[in-house]
Amino acid sequence: MREALIAAARQLLGDRGPEGFSLTDAAKLAGVSPAAPYRHFRDREALLAEVAAEGFGLFGQRLAAALSSAPGQSGFTAMGRAYLAFAREEPGFYAAMFSQRAQPPGEDADGAGRPAYEILLRGVAGALAQHGGAGVDAEAFARQVWALSHGVASLERAGCFGRTRPGEAEDLLVSGVEALLRGARERAAAETAPA
Template identity: 40%
Template sequence: MAKRGYHHGNLRQALVDAALGLIEEKGPAGFTLSEAAKQAGVTPAAVYRHFEGREDLIAEAARQGYEIFADLLDYAYASGKPSALAAFEATGRAYLAFANRYPGHYVAMFESGISIHRTPDLHAVATRALGVLEQAATELSQHIPPEKRPPPQMFAAHVWAMSHGVVELFARGSPGTKSPFPPEDLLESGIGIYLRGLGLVPPDD
């Protein structure tokens, strides 16, 4: 791996960038603070000026990931408007796109064991990301009769879980798993089946 180095006086961000590279290479539990410091080009003691420990460093990487994730979901949601269905489906595709483009952030967020409640800032931005999905679900669910309408939070959680499952099983090269279909097609068809079951998509001819 190329040494990222410490530049422009931004040691805190240099350490986060180093951690992201190590997370991609070794996983969230596979590196030490000393390794992150070495990648950033500073001594291990310098890390403690900004982070209490390795988990604190990973939490900051996760927080930054959620910022990117929330922005991507928000953009995807807006790009699908004015169709509530298109906006909802776009948020699902954005999940896959994020996992592919930002694997270090994705692992820090979802596979490190770091709770979103670890810091107020992390919780706030994670809640913002989920809020985009819930907003898309709320608008789409208005097309369902009230007596058959699931709570928007449940609606959003189902699609989040489906997206996460496709990413974990088929989009990140998990050992021993292989699908004859692209992850994007798997997710699109899965969401289609789910929405068809709710009466939001016409049945196949």
């Protein structure tokens, strides 16, 4: 029953967003009594946290597979595409992961999102090493990349990109990360240049 409730919540989250479901809704969709969820989850927030944790686990696997799919910058770029694909293909998980109540990745060393964030940091470190990013704060750069990725994914999910140009979100993400990388390298070079 626990897995059925998680699946029901995931579907409701994908359809309605984090504020659009209750434990009663999840119970009804799972085909159990309204009281049944309380045997497994203390409240709606506990169910939301479980969906987010499962989502971050799958998300981390996809990011790791993308990063290892190609060497250097190609693997880093593949991570961006995997990020967008996950948001498209797993809207319930994505909504739970980035709900207001979920702990942002990187904020809590023990949080469910931390392993996925560590994969991003590995990708960032590789991209910086390959493109002369010595002196660039990898943690700050990773946060910028994560913010850009999340913004593009959220805008795409909201229908802000036209359907006339397939791949527009991916192109925007790749060019945005490239611009961030150039800017980070230029700032780092300026900070280390003799006065």
